[in-house]
Amino acid sequence: MPSPSQVYRSTRSSSNETKSFEEAVIQGLATDGGLFIPPTIPQVSEETLFNKWSKLSFQELAFEIMRLYVDPKEIPDADLKTLINNSYSTFRSNDVTPLAKNVTGDKENLHILELFHGPTYAFKDVALQFVGNLFEYFLQRTNKGLPEDQKKKITVVGATSGDTGSAAIYGLRGKKDVSVFILYPTGRISPIQEEQMTTVPDKNVQTLSVKGTFDNCQDIVKAIFGDKDFNSKHNVGAVNSINWARILAQITYYFYSYFKATGGKKDKVKFVVPSGNFGDILAGYFAKKMGLPVKKLVIATNANDILDRFLKSGTYERSDEVAATYSPAMDILISSNFERLLWYLAREYIANGDDLKAGETINNWFNQLKTEGKFQVNQTVINGALNDFASERVSNEQTLETIKKVYEISENPKHYIIDPHTAVGVCATERLISADNDSSINYITLSTAHPAKFADAVNNALSSFPDYSFDKDVLPAELKKLSTLEKRLKFVEKPDVTLVKAAIEEELAKMDL
Ligand SMILES: Cc1ncc(COP(=O)(O)O)c(C=O)c1O
Numbered sequence: 001m002p003s004p005s006q007v008y009r010s011t012r013s014s015s016n017e018t019k020s021f022e023e024a025v026i027q028g029l030a031t032d033g034g035l036f037i038p039p040t041i042p043q044v045s046e047e048t049l050f051n052k053w054s055k056l057s058f059q060e061l062a063f064e065i066m067r068l069y070v071d072p073k074e075i076p077d078a079d080l081k082t083l084i085n086n087s088y089s090t091f092r093s094n095d096v097t098p099l100a101k102n103v104t105g106d107k108e109n110l111h112i113l114e115l116f117h118g119p120t121y122a123f124k125d126v127a128l129q130f131v132g133n134l135f136e137y138f139l140q141r142t143n144k145g146l147p148e149d150q151k152k153k154i155t156v157v158g159a160t161s162g163d164t165g166s167a168a169i170y171g172l173r174g175k176k177d178v179s180v181f182i183l184y185p186t187g188r189i190s191p192i193q194e195e196q197m198t199t200v201p202d203k204n205v206q207t208l209s210v211k212g213t214f215d216n217c218q219d220i221v222k223a224i225f226g227d228k229d230f231n232s233k234h235n236v237g238a239v240n241s242i243n244w245a246r247i248l249a250q251i252t253y254y255f256y257s258y259f260k261a262t263g264g265k266k267d268k269v270k271f272v273v274p275s276g277n278f279g280d281i282l283a284g285y286f287a288k289k290m291g292l293p294v295k296k297l298v299i300a301t302n303a304n305d306i307l308d309r310f311l312k313s314g315t316y317e318r319s320d321e322v323a324a325t326y327s328p329a330m331d332i333l334i335s336s337n338f339e340r341l342l343w344y345l346a347r348e349y350i351a352n353g354d355d356l357k358a359g360e361t362i363n364n365w366f367n368q369l370k371t372e373g374k375f376q377v378n379q380t381v382i383n384g385a386l387n388d389f390a391s392e393r394v395s396n397e398q399t400l401e402t403i404k405k406v407y408e409i410s411e412n413p414k415h416y417i418i419d420p421h422t423a424v425g426v427c428a429t430e431r432l433i434s435a436d437n438d439s440s441i442n443y444i445t446l447s448t449a450h451p452a453k454f455a456d457a458v459n460n461a462l463s464s465f466p467d468y469s470f471d472k473d474v475l476p477a478e479l480k481k482l483s484t485l486e487k488r489l490k491f492v493e494k495p496d497v498t499l500v501k502a503a504i505e506e507e508l509a510k511m512d513l
């Protein structure tokens with residue numbers, strides 16, 4: 001029997017139906033449009049945390065955490081360990097996600113959690129290297145011994161504002177029985193991000209440049225999941241953080257960095273997370289609810305601030321227009337994963353612990369969001385959210401000023417260069433440090449991408465320094481060569497689900513996998 005934290009239900013379901021981990025991962029999005037969650041979050045004792053887990057390597061810790069959410073009958077210990085080890089063998093740092101310190105001069109207690117040492121230089125690699133291997137593992141098992149024409153094939157369809165796309169492509173390129181289609185908003189991702197996605201020659205990969213916004217792409221992906229005929233014909237799979245495995249794999253670095261920052265001891269820690277789709281910080285919520293003694297999870301947003309507005313007002317309201325900012329991967333109007341947090345809040349503060357009633361509440365809220373563009377929660381729910389979360393909104397000017405300031409004052413290493421998303425996090429952290437005025441608190445700011453991916457913002461902030469050179473100080477050789485490679489992409493001239501489905505079917509026929 002799986003333990004209660006090894007089964008999954010939909011955030012919008014008012015039935016008792018549950019899914020296994022494999023079903024939740026392969027299906028991606030529930031048929032009712034909800035997201036899969038483990039209704040029970042496993043608890044880890046302080047004794048285990050500080051006498052055992054604090055001494056583990058990243059990979060060992062990932063195993064302990066994932067084991068709690070995946071029934072060993074679905075993935076035996078040895079296989080799970082192999083999946084984890086293979087996934088992190090592609091990282092450039094032995095620590096996988098190392099901490100940098102002293103990057104703000106004298107602020108000893110501000111740590112930068114560098115999440116960009118994977119193949120595509122973004123935090124998404126931590127989860128998507130694992131998700132790619134997981135898809136392969138499940139498919140190989142399902143297809144073992146079957147004749148070629150009866151083998152199950154998965155058609156992955158994902159939306160990206162720049163980083164998920166390339167990380168998903170690098171996680172799935174060349175994998176057997178999987179094709180990958182990535183939708184991105186034309187002209188709204190950086191040139192290097194576009195090159196990373198469009199220069200991959202593997203025949204199971206196709207990028208679709210869609211005239212529209214990231215939210216249009218995300219809506220199209222969700223509509224495709226909801227299209228029963230298309231889905232049953234093509235077995236659509238998810239690589240966006242709607243897929244539970246994405247969140248699961250990201251939980252590890254909250255534990256790992258906590259132990260690194262505190263020397264393995266229980267201490268005061270706040271995490272600051274540059275946020276858009278709310279997937280990254282949601283992993284921190286799971287870590288906190290599992291027992292990691294985190295004081296606060298701080299949402300740092302750019303001008304696209306639906307999350308900041310919610311925490312201040314209790315109204316979840318879609319703005320009319322997305323603002324184009326210096327942190328484009330966070331230019332998102334609707335934060336997909338917020339629905340998962342709302343489910344736990346609804347269950348605790350509205351539904352008296354009843355899973356079914358929590359599903360009904362979420363369904364009502366999200367129907368309202370669809371018809372009226374917003375919904376309002378009561379003060380008890382807001383207060384519940386504020387027990388775990390705080391939020392800060394950072395402007396474009398503040399983003400550039402922060403990149404510049406960190407470059408000027410960093411001590412170890414000197415002239416540390418951060419990307420604009422990380423700058424949103426660092427700016428928010430500096431505000432907290434002033435407001436808290438408590439030097440015993442450790443602040444861990446998540447650095448979500450390598451600065452090379454965002455030349456515009458970084459050059460804008462730093463080009464006035466005579467010694468600074470983007471090519472010399474920022475751009476890794478691996479990314480430099482991308483501009484010389486042939487690009488492959490297909491334009492979709494409006495954000496229309498029928499056009500996208502037609503493009504996918506046309507390309508699938510050519511792939512002939
Ligand atoms: C560089 C970068 N920073 C931050 C974020 C926001 O993360 P999340 O969408 O999980 O909130 C993203 C996109 O997801 C990103 O690509």
Ligand SMILES: N[C@@H](CCOP(=O)(O)O)C(=O)O
Nearest residue numbers: 160161162163164240241329
């Ligand atoms: N910022 C993301 C947007 C997609 O978010 P996801 O985490 O749900 O995949 C990106 O860079 O693509």
